[in-house]
Amino acid sequence: MRLVQGIYDWFDERYHITPLIEKNVTKKQVPKTLGWAACFGGLSLLVFLVQVFTGMLLLMYYKPDPNTAWDSVTFVKSNVPMGWLVQRIHTVGANLMIALVFMHMLRIAYYRIYRKPRELHWISGVVLALLTTMMAFTGYLLPWTQLSYWGAKVGTEIPRAVPVVGSQMVELVRRGKSISGETLGFFFALHVWVLPAIVSGFMGMHFMMIRRTGISRPL
Amino acid sequence: MSNERPPHEGRREFLKVCIGGMSVVSAGMVAYPIASFLAMPQQLGANKPLEVALSDLLPGQAQYVEFQGQQLIVLAGQEGPAVFSASCPHLGCNVIWETGDGMFHCPCHGAVFNGKGEVVRGPVSTGLEKVPFDIKEGKLVVG
Numbered sequence: 364m365r366l367v368q369g370i371y372d373w374f375d376e377r378y379h380i381t382p383l384i385e386k387n388v389t390k391k392q393v394p395k396t397l398g399w400a401a402c403f404g405g406l407s408l409l410v411f412l413v414q415v416f417t418g419m420l421l422l423m424y425y426k427p428d429p430n431t432a433w434d435s436v437t438f439v440k441s442n443v444p445m446g447w448l449v450q451r452i453h454t455v456g457a458n459l460m461i462a463l464v465f466m467h468m469l470r471i472a473y474y475r476i477y478r479k480p481r482e483l484h485w486i487s488g489v490v491l492a493l494l495t496t497m498m499a500f501t502g503y504l505l506p507w508t509q510l511s512y513w514g515a516k517v518g519t520e521i522p523r524a525v526p527v528v529g530s531q532m533v534e535l536v537r538r539g540k541s542i543s544g545e546t547l548g549f550f551f552a553l554h555v556w557v558l559p560a561i562v563s564g565f566m567g568m569h570f571m572m573i574r575r576t577g578i579s580r581p582l
Numbered sequence: 583m584s585n586e587r588p589p590h591e592g593r594r595e596f597l598k599v600c601i602g603g604m605s606v607v608s609a610g611m612v613a614y615p616i617a618s619f620l621a622m623p624q625q626l627g628a629n630k631p632l633e634v635a636l637s638d639l640l641p642g643q644a645q646y647v648e649f650q651g652q653q654l655i656v657l658a659g660q661e662g663p664a665v666f667s668a669s670c671p672h673l674g675c676n677v678i679w680e681t682g683d684g685m686f687h688c689p690c691h692g693a694v695f696n697g698k699g700e701v702v703r704g705p706v707s708t709g710l711e712k713v714p715f716d717i718k719e720g721k722l723v724v725g
Contacts, residue, residue, distance in 0.1 A: 420619055444618035 394580045401578065403467035408566075410460045414498075417453040418555065425505065427551035429544040432507035457499050464495050476579040484572040487565045494562050501554040504547060515542050515550070631725040636717070639663055644679035649724055654713055655679065655686075656722065659697045663722055666699050667711040677710065686710065 375381050424443060426435040439446040468488065471477060477485035504515040519542070522532035538545035632649040639645070639658035646668060647654050653668035653676055666686075668676045675690035685702060686695040693704025700709045715724045 420616070423620075438623075443623040444621055445615040446619060446623070448615050449619055 394578065396580060397578065400466075400470050403463050403470060407460060407463045407467055410456050410463060411562075411566075414453060414456045414460060415559070417449050417456065420449050421453055422555060425551075427505070427548055429507060429547055432505065432547060436506040457502060460495060461499055464492050468492055474579070481572065481576055481579070484569060484576070487568040487572070491562065491565050491569060494558055494565065498554065498558050498562070501550040501558065504542075504550045505554065507547065512542055515546065519546075631723050634722045636663070636720050636722060639722070642681055642684070646676075649713075654724065655710075657697065663715075663717075664697070664699070665713040665715045665722070665724060667713060669711070670706070671708045671710065672704070672706040 371380075421439060424435055424439045424446070426432060436450070440450050441447070443449075471485065471488070500515075500518055504511045519533055519536050522536065523529040525532055534540060536549075537543075538549045632647060632654070634645075634647060634656050639656065641658050642660075644655050644657040647656055655666045655668045655677070657664045657666065657679065670677050670688040670690065670693055672688065672691055672693055675688050677686040677688045677693070677695065679685075680687055684697055686699070688694070688704065691705050693706050694702040695710050696702050698709075699712055701707065713724060715722055717723070
């Protein structure tokens, strides 16, 4: 304990962590009038971090190829110790994240917290909600099951309703005429790198705004 | 009474221990699944023996096979088949069978081994590792 305290003090002397922790955690003032519904944003972040972490673990075994994708997911679920747990947390977490994000959004819409000066907070939030659904959609294809294949097929069919360029858009998101190994590789890249990178950017914007304006107080 | 403990000191200590204990238990509940996830899992078919049909072996030719994550060479030599580890004992490059001179050549540092796996030339003193095998029902079986 003395040793841990010593190491902490050494870093604290240089980084000044304690005032930061006091300001933001231990001595942070939260309005009394806030209910538990104000937690949905923070819970979304928590589930997002769980998704990032379980995703890292799953990535160690996943092979993004039509011949091996299903086998590698099955391998994680049935042969890797606790793999079933990690895989299940990632799946349930995806559903939970969508639910939490939309409950967060509903509350903000209901109390009209999007008004000035929080417009950018709302805009970045809407983008984050869309990105969340894209994360879920791209991740759904990765286990390469019948459900994921047909889910991706139906989902990527949607842009065809766009006039004139609809068919080209469908081919663009499928990386070809039909759902194939190219689609799987593309979705994999989106799911593990491209979308998380964009999400992080918008999260920064989102969190910077709540630092700026503080949490909205109900009247 | 200056050396008397202030009120609630015992309760505070008790709560500290409780919170500390629960934190350790929670951390363990997260750490245990992660640690076991990262442990080496049993690979699919790891205990399956490797089988090569003798009719597939062409005289004087060698073929590469993978067995338990290791590259093996099955050579159909003049004195019957032989199985070697493909890994050169020098630094582990995969040796290549040359049908022309009937020798194994290492592409990395030029080691040469004959059809029995013995050193002919090169930076090594030990020959290719021999892998034991059985012949059952027209099949060469390793493991």
